[in-house]
Amino acid sequence: MKPTSRAFKSNASRALRDEPLKSALSGIKHGFVANRARARANLPEFEDLRDEARAVKEHALAHLDLYLEAYEKKVQETGGQVHWAASAEDARAAILKICRDAGAKTVTKGKSMVGEEIAINAYLENAGITPVETDLGEYLIQLRHEPPSHIIAPAIHLTKDQVEADFRKAHTDLPSARTLEEPEQLVAEARAILREKFLAADVGITGANLLIAETGTSVIVTNEGNGDLTQCLPRVHIVITSIEKVVPTLEDADTILRVLARSATGQEFSTYTTLTTGPKREGDPDGPDEYHVVLLDNGRSEMLGGVFRDMLRCIRCGACMNHCPVYGAVGGHAYGWVYPGPMGAVLTPSLIGVEEAGHLPNASTFCGRCEAVCPMRIPLPKMMRHWREREFENGDTPTLYKLGLKLWAFAARRPAIYHRLTGIVSPLLSRLGRKGRFSSMPLAGGWTRYRDLPAPQGKTFQQRWRERDGQ
């Protein structure tokens, strides 16, 4: 997909005026956020497990070359094939070749963010092969020709009414008088339609949450079971994944799985965690004849050597966006590419270039909630700052913004002037701001159009500190 990350600002202001979007996003707090808090409270070792999960990935990344080799060897020993892909283009070509060799007409797909990253659907379609997304959320956005707006809940931006309208438009063979008001009815309809697709598909493509070097295994985590039907029915199973997903052993996978679902949906464990090793064995009545793993690099090996290395620990749980005030206000599409929220703001410039996505790291209030909830303890705000610094050095920052920063820097380096200024301005603002808040303010319209600006209350911190010292 063509990124629109450059247009973050206008994307975001459009999103802020989108009423259905606002209503759809309002569920995050009582859903994901509350559920994660409960799951965390129910497991006393949760914080320690986060440390262990981070240590597992740090160890794996520090020995990534060797674990990838060990993993590949096991895949081959168990009858599978590994296809190394340096770029998105290479990965697409590898997948198309496997599909062509299998004579594939339709391909079912489990949810895969790497699949989104390489835009595999459009590519297959152009080559005359029909990809069918089977995760309900992915199916919904495929009907709408939209990218996902969340990494674990791709259709979180949609309301029930929108889904109903889309189903009526797409499923024209069904009686138009049918009722589709309840989510149960919508899910039942999608289930029936996709069941046919599962049974007819020639190739199934899934992603992988983890790869296990010890056994040559790929792991998927789902609640619907769609990934499983995708991979146990067709004759060929392709896993599209990336190099940083490998962990050493089953025990290491356990540690990551213990924090993954709890951080993502707040479940203790997802309904289905599936470990897949090679194609079907002799005597197996089901499972694919061929098992292929397409292993994508796409900039990750380079990230490993730089300041964004920590980002490679990401297990795509979505907690950072669920807890992000910016994401909660504008949703995922404003970020303009496949990875939204704080993790997207850090990852996207690494993957598609700072020219395309250099604005994204500005989509942050630096409140730090993302880092506080990230199960892998990735310092997301720090890395967003790295990007900002780079953007500044590259001269990509708007002039007015720079002027403001220069003025601030001038004052900030001269404490006497700074304190005098804040001492004058703060009480002034405090008097002007009725009820302690501004609902509009010159030069700050971008802020106050969608939320109030709190007015400073009382004296400045420095003044109060001096008074306290004086006591």
Next chain:
Amino acid sequence: MSRSNARKNILNAVRHSLGVTDTDTVREKTVAKRLKAHKPNLVPEIAKVSGKKAVALISEKLEGQGATVSHVDKPDQIPERIAEYLRENNLPAEFRTGDDSMLSQIPWSKASSLTRHTGRGQGDDAVTISRADTAAAETGTLFLTSGADNPTTLNFLPDTHIVVIRAKDIRGSYEDAWNILRKAYKKQGLPRTVNLVSGPSRTADIEQIIVMGAHGPRRLHVIIVG
């Protein structure tokens, strides 16, 4: 770019970023040791249960996740229990299983109303029965392995999935459960598929409202034997 080149280039790029060479025997030894040791990381207290406590915990967890659980003392009570369950839920007295030795030895004729089919799952199966090799009580998680005994398609195609597990096969943690599988599959390595199942299929993709039976079974019933 040819495939072998891509492999070499990626591995070289990784080594370059890490500042290492491919002749570093210390790193190789570290990795070989870790892959062999299967050393558990932190295992939460809740997972350190066995016997009756593990059975109680797994029942509680599974029920909390939308499954139902029942207990029988001996395998030959299974047919009666299943007939009862199917009646209670207005389901047809018909099901499919694989060649699992335990399920095959059950005296199905004891519940004469039941019809048993065998083989892999079909798109219109109403009820299937599988046996779990082991389970981890910590999150109510059943471990099912692929093969002719318990074909994977039986786990996902039916509307109602019944899983039978012996109480003595239930463990506290995932780590303990892996060790059972490692022992059982020592020679050939893991089977093609290991399904960790913790409840019936569900989705929350429409307005975060949970709906059961997204693509897999709407109902999961677990029968613990012993």
